Amino acid sequence: MPVCRECGRDMGFFGKVGDSCSQCKSAQLVGESDETISGPNETNSEINNIILTTECGTNLEIFERIEIVTAECAYGMNIFRDLFTSARDIVGGRSKAIQNTMRDARRMALLELKREAHAVGANAVVGVDLDYVELSGAGNMVMLVASGTAVRAKL
Template identity: 65%
Template sequence: MFLSDNNQSTGSNTKTEWTLNDNGLTNNFTETTYEISKLSFSLEKDGYKGVATIFYNNDFLCNLTTIYSQSGIYKKHGIKESTTISNNTRDSLLDISNNKISLSNTLFSFKSKDYGIAGLRTVECNSSFDVLFYGKYVTSVSKETAHKIETTKDIYLKRKLSASQEKNNDEKNISEIEKRKNSLSAKNYKIIRSPNEVILTTETTSNLKVLKRLDVITAECAYGMNIFKDLFASITDIFGGRNKSIQNTLKDARKNVLAELQKEAFSLGANAVVGIDLDYSEISGGGKMGMLFIVASGTAVIVER
């Protein structure tokens, strides 16, 4: 049922250390059975495996591994699930000389000295196991006590690794969220904040979305015809010709009328003007020099692109 340390199922000819049935959880080496009513467990997923930390009267007992899909076996046999595990829970043990040892989830205490659980290692030596702290001898213990030290260390390291991986995953998720936000803000859609950005003679284009049409707007400019008097004085070619002075004046008139149109759009809260039309006309009468009249019209809209 339970998996061994090398992640493979134990063979039929190999005696498993722990057996779980309706009578309780039994240690096959010490032949000790722990009552179901006093057991609790905390389950963590490790790949395809389910690692259950088993507690007896809230003291750490052992670490059992099954295939994760089969991890419901603990509840099936009536073991209650523990959601909170105290890191201060201590287990009182003895070394081979009957000196007291205090073992918690993080510390190994012996003769008034505390040793971090991560630095401990047990090495088999004749009929006992030496406890080493970063290679330095501390004491000697029985096989059962050595196993408990190793499993406690294993749980501590797995939890520490899990916390580190969770932190890395959180940082990765935050990074991905920031990338997506930046990608979205730099992508297709941008709110245009000034009617200067879009001025079109057409109603729309393939990359322009009109959200709201506000109103038809117009702008007018009138110029006295005397500004064109050099036209009749300088053009002598009956086949036609070009006058830069007149061209520049007409260009300035067009810019001014479009600027006035943009002001009208801005005053309505629009951010674009579409469907623009420019009309030029001359007004004269009474034999006097007339006026050049320029009218620009269009539709003030709110667009998104």
């Protein structure tokens, strides 16, 4: 298994970017030194600590607005969900399968938004907006786009 030349960690096939692991390469791109690169568990906890909010939160002092970050998440509805949805359209009621799919899409998009913010050195995302887009006319594919402004804030 290849080893990262920067930090010495083992790299999997998909975690390799040149001679460096993806974490070291990301750190180089955002200007971090080797000493500030954290391990996978620390990175996940840092990502989970990023907050999402509106622009004007009480007691949220923003030091720097870094850039706009976005995350996209596309989900397909399978044929069985489509059949049950058609029946629900006729008789009325809520479709738990589609609600669960949309909930999963929202959670994934917000997690990706946090990851994008972390990659640029932010500790918060403000002005978060979620937009749902139907990709096919038949409703088989839905995309969720999450966007916001990555900031450094006093938390």
